[in-house]
Amino acid sequence: MKATMVFAMMVVGAVAVTPGSASAASCESLRTLGLPHTAIATATLVPAGPFQAPGTPAPAPVMLPEHCRVAATLTPSSDSRIEMEVWMPADNWNGKFEAVGNGGWAGVITYVGPQAIPRNMAFALAEGYATASTDTGHVNDGTQGRFAVGHPEKLTDFAYRAVHEMTLASKAIIAAFYGTGPRLSYWNGCSTGGRQALIEAQRFPEDFDGIVAGAPANFWTHLTAGIVAAAQATHQGQPGNVPMDKLRLLHDSVVRACDALDGVRDGLLQDPTRCSFDVKQLACKGSDIASCLTPAQVAAAQDMYGGTKRSQSQEQVYPGLAFGSELGWDPVNGLQPLPIAESYFKDVVLQDSSWDYTRFNVDSDVAKADAAHAALMNATDPNLRPFFARGGKLIQYHGWNDQQISPFNSVNYYKSVEAKLGRDEVGKSYRLFMAPGMMHCGGGDGPNQFNAMAALERWREANVAPTQILATHVANGAVDNARPLCPYPQVAVYNGAGSAKDAASFTCKAP
Numbered sequence: 001m002k003a004t005m006v007f008a009m010m011v012v013g014a015v016a017v018t019p020g021s022a023s024a025a026s027c028e029s030l031r032t033l034g035l036p037h038t039a040i041a042t043a044t045l046v047p048a049g050p051f052q053a054p055g056t057p058a059p060a061p062v063m064l065p066e067h068c069r070v071a072a073t074l075t076p077s078s079d080s081r082i083e084m085e086v087w088m089p090a091d092n093w094n095g096k097f098e099a100v101g102n103g104g105w106a107g108v109i110t111y112v113g114p115q116a117i118p119r120n121m122a123f124a125l126a127e128g129y130a131t132a133s134t135d136t137g138h139v140n141d142g143t144q145g146r147f148a149v150g151h152p153e154k155l156t157d158f159a160y161r162a163v164h165e166m167t168l169a170s171k172a173i174i175a176a177f178y179g180t181g182p183r184l185s186y187w188n189g190c191s192t193g194g195r196q197a198l199i200e201a202q203r204f205p206e207d208f209d210g211i212v213a214g215a216p217a218n219f220w221t222h223l224t225a226g227i228v229a230a231a232q233a234t235h236q237g238q239p240g241n242v243p244m245d246k247l248r249l250l251h252d253s254v255v256r257a258c259d260a261l262d263g264v265r266d267g268l269l270q271d272p273t274r275c276s277f278d279v280k281q282l283a284c285k286g287s288d289i290a291s292c293l294t295p296a297q298v299a300a301a302q303d304m305y306g307g308t309k310r311s312q313s314q315e316q317v318y319p320g321l322a323f324g325s326e327l328g329w330d331p332v333n334g335l336q337p338l339p340i341a342e343s344y345f346k347d348v349v350l351q352d353s354s355w356d357y358t359r360f361n362v363d364s365d366v367a368k369a370d371a372a373h374a375a376l377m378n379a380t381d382p383n384l385r386p387f388f389a390r391g392g393k394l395i396q397y398h399g400w401n402d403q404q405i406s407p408f409n410s411v412n413y414y415k416s417v418e419a420k421l422g423r424d425e426v427g428k429s430y431r432l433f434m435a436p437g438m439m440h441c442g443g444g445d446g447p448n449q450f451n452a453m454a455a456l457e458r459w460r461e462a463n464v465a466p467t468q469i470l471a472t473h474v475a476n477g478a479v480d481n482a483r484p485l486c487p488y489p490q491v492a493v494y495n496g497a498g499s500a501k502d503a504a505s506f507t508c509k510a511p
């Protein structure tokens with residue numbers, strides 16, 4: 001009864017539970033917690049020790065502190081079966097909740113991850129957070145949308161409902177376990193987790209106090225179109241295919257032309273938008289040799305940079321990739337399309353098992369996708385005012401060398417929010433950090449290790465807006481480069497003295 005009341009208070013956002021005002025429950029007793037359309041299957045106090053994520057051949061188990069592990073199934077619709085887990089530290093809880101996002105089509109709980117970006121449950125728990133993740137209502141490896149065929153409720157769960165329901169249930173479970181709900185709740189995700197981040201900010205502004213949105217797949221219907229179209233332009237066996245040795249030629253040529261524009265020859269383009277490399281410079285003068293691109297390859301590369309356009313109006317459907325990202329094109333966008341994107345059109349939009357990306361029609365297929373799913377799956381609403389009005393803070397980041405989701409999509413969304421709400425209002429609550437040389441949610445030549453969460457917490461909890469975020473590049477276990485990431489549109493500019501591998505040698509400045 002008490003738990004149900006706590007849940008109800010959570011739902012209306014009128015929580016005023018102070019520590020000690022309610023009694024904590026044992027972990028095992030949470031098994032019988034009564035929550036709406038929620039079945040709790042497991043509530044176990046897990047001793048400190050190694051954890052091996054189910055179904056993953058992780059090379060080594062991660063060590064977890066003692067925690068209360070709750071596994072639940074949520075059924076907000078008759079066709080829903082949303083699996084979720086909440087892990088709550090037995091000792092030294094920091095009083096906060098950090099929910100972590102998914103990748104691709106989700107389908108697995110984000111227990112662990114190869115690195116701190118994007119975050120995972122194990123990482124959040126070790127830092128003292130109560131943490132949660134969901135499979136979003138279906139089981140797969142994250143690459144296929146077939147689960148949605150004939151199951152519109154499951155697509156809705158994936159689109160937005162699962163993360164919201166998980167958040168409500170998590171807060172109630174946390175409140176029951178500790179006797180008090182989280183004093184602050186945060187979302188942290190990248191890629192699909194970034195889409196989930198923005199969908200939460202847009203649709204459920206009361207769910208989180210702060211949100212980290214990494215490389216968001218928020219323009220889903222057009223992102224997937226862009227990926228399929230890029231593959232169509234460059235696919236293997238077609239004259240436009242650019243093999244890896246020529247991608248390296250292209251990359252080296254771009255870097256040679258544009259590296260020094262930012263004042264430092266370091267192999268990184270601090271601001272790829274300043275680069276205006278003309279691919280035609282590499283066009284073969286005669287026969288196709290290793291040091292040149294054929295006309296079809298030139299055209300394909302131009303398509304990769306230029307993005308996807310409608311065939312008649314030339315209206316941009318989805319932006320292209322940035323100068324400097326070339327080494328990531330193969331195999332991600334170059335040979336075959338990401339199955340995430342192909343499966344979306346084949347299975348979910350067109351529902352034609354014989355379809356493949358070579359049949360993609362940029363005009364009719366994007367129109368079908370938008371008609372069916374733009375309102376459901378896209379997280380492009382620029383009106384973040386309700387989230388900001390509650391004191392919500394949003395930090396978005398995106399690698400300039402992202403090879404899967406165009407970095408310009410993040411710039412476009414940020415600008416759309418500025419256009420909607422005005423620069424002053426946006427600056428108080430939302431900042432975008434572009435990471436030079438970083439690939440999709442991590443990796444790459446540029447500094448790609450940084451703690452957006454800490455910057456977000458300082459902003460939300462101490463009212464210190466992030467003027468920069470320190471990023472490092474790690475190789476062989478050691479930091480070999482450090483540089484500030486700057487709030488867009490600022491760029492890290494070399495001071496003219498000091499090591500270019502030292503963050504103190506750079507200052508964030510407006511271009």
Ligand SMILES: [Ca+2]
Nearest residue numbers: 259264266268
């Ligand atoms: Ca440079």
